Structure formats: structure tokens, C-alpha cells
Amino acid sequence: MINWNSPDYCDIQSITTLKDYFWTPDIVVLESIKTEFAAKESPYVKVYSWGYTHKTEILTLTNACSMDLYKFPFDTQNCKLTLKPLMHSESEVKVYGYSGYPSIPSNAQTFKIPGEWQLLDTMQSYYQGEKVSFQMIIKRKPLVYVINLIFPVFCFLVLDLASFFINASQADKLTFKVTLLLTISVVLQVLNDRLTATSSDIPLIGIYCGVVFTLIGLSILETILVNVLTAKGKKAKSVPPEKTRTGVTGPADHVNDINSLETSGNEDATCMIEIGKKSSPWTKAAKIVDVTFIVLYIITIIVFLSIIGSQWLK
Known part of the structure; x- marks a missing residue:
């Protein structure tokens, strides 16, 4: 481990140097389907006088997440993000969660979820010496x-x-x-x-x-x-x-029949x-x-x- 007494070296608390000079563990994201480095990858690490080494990597992850679509498109999903050494055992590399890490809502630049999702909160699960997991609560934008x-x-x-x-x-x-x-x-x-x-x-x-x-x-x-x-x-x-009608004979009967037909016609119209x-x-x-x-x-x-x-x- 690299450390020094800062008063002996002009009170230098930290130095920045190339990360190629240091060994780094093979930490992977277990749920990741596809992992790519971002366009601007930092080639440096920061070393502190008490032996702490800080390295930052910006990754683009495509993760597999079990989804509950019952309330789609007003659904909220809980996805897991697990960090673990791939080739090294627990006796060789121990992984610890950093309790002083700022909460995700107050530091929105830490995680960026593009597209239709919005990050609501994260919760850390500590498995000291084995792995560190994040529970990421994301909400779909339903508009x-x-x-x-x-x-x-x-x-x-x-x-x-x-x-x-x-x-x-x-x-x-x-x-x-x-x-x-x-x-x-x-x-x-x-x-x-x-x-x-x-x-x-x-x-x-x-x-x-x-x-x-x-x-x-x-x-x-x-x-x-x-x-x-x-x-x-x-x-x-x-x-x-x-309607049924009978025939008529005779002049007098003819006149009466005409009158009866007229009356019948009026009744038919009314009917x-x-x-x-x-x-x-x-x-x-x-x-x-x-x-x-x-x-x-x-x-x-x-x-x-x-x-x-x-x-x-x-």
C-alpha cells in the first residue's frame, strides 16, 4: 500500500498520477448485458497520503432487469446493480461499500438513465468482502x-x-x-x-x-x-x-252507392x-x-x- 507522512513532504495530502502504474481489480457488473466505456475516460488516479486510491470510471451499462408490467405505463421498477470481482476470490480482493457516498437524488450526475426512465432513488446492500449491490428504483415516463x-x-x-x-x-x-x-x-x-x-x-x-x-x-x-x-x-x-265491396244495379241504387263509396273512402282514409x-x-x-x-x-x-x-x- 502506498502512503506517506504528509508533514514530511510539504503537507502534500494527495497526488494525481497515471493509473497504468497501479494494479486495479477486475470489478464487473453482474447484471450487465453490455458494458462500454464513455467517450471521456479518465487515465488518472488520485492517491492520498493515508493510502487511499481513488479511481473514477464512467461506464455505459445495458442491464438485465426483472420487470413488473402490471401498471404499465405508470409502473415503477426495482433494478439491481451488483459490483463483484470476476476472477479474484474473496481472500484476494475484498469489496466494501462506501457509507459516505452521496444519495443519488442529490447527485443526479452519478447515474444517468436515458430514454423513458427516471431515477428516483438507490439503496446500497453491503456484502463485505464479497460484493456490493445497489437497488435502483426507476420510474417510467408515461406521457x-x-x-x-x-x-x-x-x-x-x-x-x-x-x-x-x-x-x-x-x-x-x-x-x-x-x-x-x-x-x-x-x-x-x-x-x-x-x-x-x-x-x-x-x-x-x-x-x-x-x-x-x-x-x-x-x-x-x-x-x-x-x-x-x-x-x-x-x-x-x-x-x-x-276491403270488400259489392256490385250495384239501377240508377237509384247507383247514386246511393256513390254516396256510400265516398263515405267509405273517407273512413278508409281515416283508418x-x-x-x-x-x-x-x-x-x-x-x-x-x-x-x-x-x-x-x-x-x-x-x-x-x-x-x-x-x-x-x-
């Missing part, structure tokens, strides 16, 4: 997923709800709903490519998209049912009433107007089904969004 996944699916749900105000007899309503369903299918495919299959639980965003997909599918079935009932009502309404005003049972059933489904649809949406929102953000 990009809210904009690209959650908000569009919510807009599709609102559009499907608004489509109930389109006349059920129009073919455009059914086409519009089918288009929404196909669009949700594309979003689900994008989500499947983004998420990994490492989580044992179904992510909340998968439940969110799946339930919206099911609701739109049920609304399509309801639209088909209403169209069938409305078509049957129109068919029953378009059947004209049957036709009354029939036109009277709704078919099929049409009434279609209106009842449509109104009932809309009410249940709105209640289901409110309850579902409240539950999944509370699970996401708690």
Missing part, C-alpha cells in the same frame, strides 16, 4: 404512451358512444362501428409488440384495451339487433288493410291515418332495446374507467 395508446382508445370509446345518435336505419352507423373495432384491433397489435411476455399478470393497459374492444363489439351486435327489429316493424306497417300513427310492436321493441343499452353502456363506461384509473394511479 408518450398516454398520447399514443391510452388517449386514442378513449377517443374511440367516445366516438362509439356518440354513434348511438346516428339513425339506426342508416347503413353508415354499422360501417362506422365496424371501422372503430378494426382500429382497436390495430392498437392491440401495437401493444402486443411493445409489451414483453415476462409478466405473470395481465397488464392494466391490456385489460383497458380489451374491455373497450368488447364494448364496441357488443354495441355492434346491439346495432344489428335494432336494425332487424326496425326492419320487421316497417314490413308489418307497410301491409295495407283489405289509414290511424294505422300510420300506431307504432308496430317490433318498432317499440327496437326503441326499448336501444335506450336500455345506451343507459347500461354509459354506466359500464363510468364504472370501468373509475376502477381502472384508481388501479393505475394509486
Whole structure:
């Protein structure tokens, strides 16, 4: 070990020299998949008079981390970072944690996590003589997923709800709903490519998209049912009433018959107007089904969004 008495050497407490003059242990990160030195690697070490040697290395690490994606994209992950000698045994090299190391939040330059992650905190675990571990708590930045996944699916749900105000007899309503369903299918495919299959639980965003997909599918079935009932009502309404008339003979009878025909014609017109005003049972059933489904649809949406929102953000 290198040390000296600083009063004997002009009170020099430390010196800086090339690190090639010193032996350094082969400390590695066990969880690292890929390790690269940064562009500016310091070639120096700092040696203190009491024998302490300080060497700084800036590394770019790609680490394997077991992830829980249940609350994706509002998830917080706990990743491990373990420092250990690779070729030397515990009797040859002992590793100790430095208790005076500043906390990560107050020294954000120590660890930099690029991309969608934000470092919240770290905790040191000491295994004196064997290894030193860091528990790194990182949080995902959810804004990009809210904009690209959650908000569009919510807009599709609102559009499907608004489509109930389109006349059920129009073919455009059914086409519009089918288009929404196909669009949700594309979003689900994008989500499947983004998420990994490492989580044992179904992510909340998968439940969110799946339930919206099911609701739109049920609304399509309801639209088909209403169209069938409305078509049957129109068919029953378009059947004209049957009337029978007897022949006439003689001049006097002819005049009376004309008057009776005129009276009968007025009665027929009145009868036709009354029939036109009277709704078919099929049409009434279609209106009842449509109104009932809309009410249940709105209640289901409110309850579902409240539950999944509370699970996401708690």
C-alpha cells in the first residue's frame, strides 16, 4: 500500500498520477448485458497520503432487469446493480461499500438513465468482502404512451358512444362501428409488440384495451339487433288493410252507392291515418332495446374507467 507522512513532504495530502502504474481489480457488473466505456475516460488516479486510491470510471451499462408490467405505463421498477470481482476470490480482493457516498437524488450526475426512465432513488446492500449491490428504483415516463395508446382508445370509446345518435336505419352507423373495432384491433397489435411476455399478470393497459374492444363489439351486435327489429316493424306497417265491396244495379241504387263509396273512402282514409300513427310492436321493441343499452353502456363506461384509473394511479 502506498502512503506517506504528509508533514514530511510539504503537507502534500494527495497526488494525481497515471493509473497504468497501479494494479486495479477486475470489478464487473453482474447484471450487465453490455458494458462500454464513455467517450471521456479518465487515465488518472488520485492517491492520498493515508493510502487511499481513488479511481473514477464512467461506464455505459445495458442491464438485465426483472420487470413488473402490471401498471404499465405508470409502473415503477426495482433494478439491481451488483459490483463483484470476476476472477479474484474473496481472500484476494475484498469489496466494501462506501457509507459516505452521496444519495443519488442529490447527485443526479452519478447515474444517468436515458430514454423513458427516471431515477428516483438507490439503496446500497453491503456484502463485505464479497460484493456490493445497489437497488435502483426507476420510474417510467408515461406521457408518450398516454398520447399514443391510452388517449386514442378513449377517443374511440367516445366516438362509439356518440354513434348511438346516428339513425339506426342508416347503413353508415354499422360501417362506422365496424371501422372503430378494426382500429382497436390495430392498437392491440401495437401493444402486443411493445409489451414483453415476462409478466405473470395481465397488464392494466391490456385489460383497458380489451374491455373497450368488447364494448364496441357488443354495441355492434346491439346495432344489428335494432336494425332487424326496425326492419320487421316497417314490413308489418307497410301491409295495407283489405276491403270488400259489392256490385250495384239501377240508377237509384247507383247514386246511393256513390254516396256510400265516398263515405267509405273517407273512413278508409281515416283508418289509414290511424294505422300510420300506431307504432308496430317490433318498432317499440327496437326503441326499448336501444335506450336500455345506451343507459347500461354509459354506466359500464363510468364504472370501468373509475376502477381502472384508481388501479393505475394509486
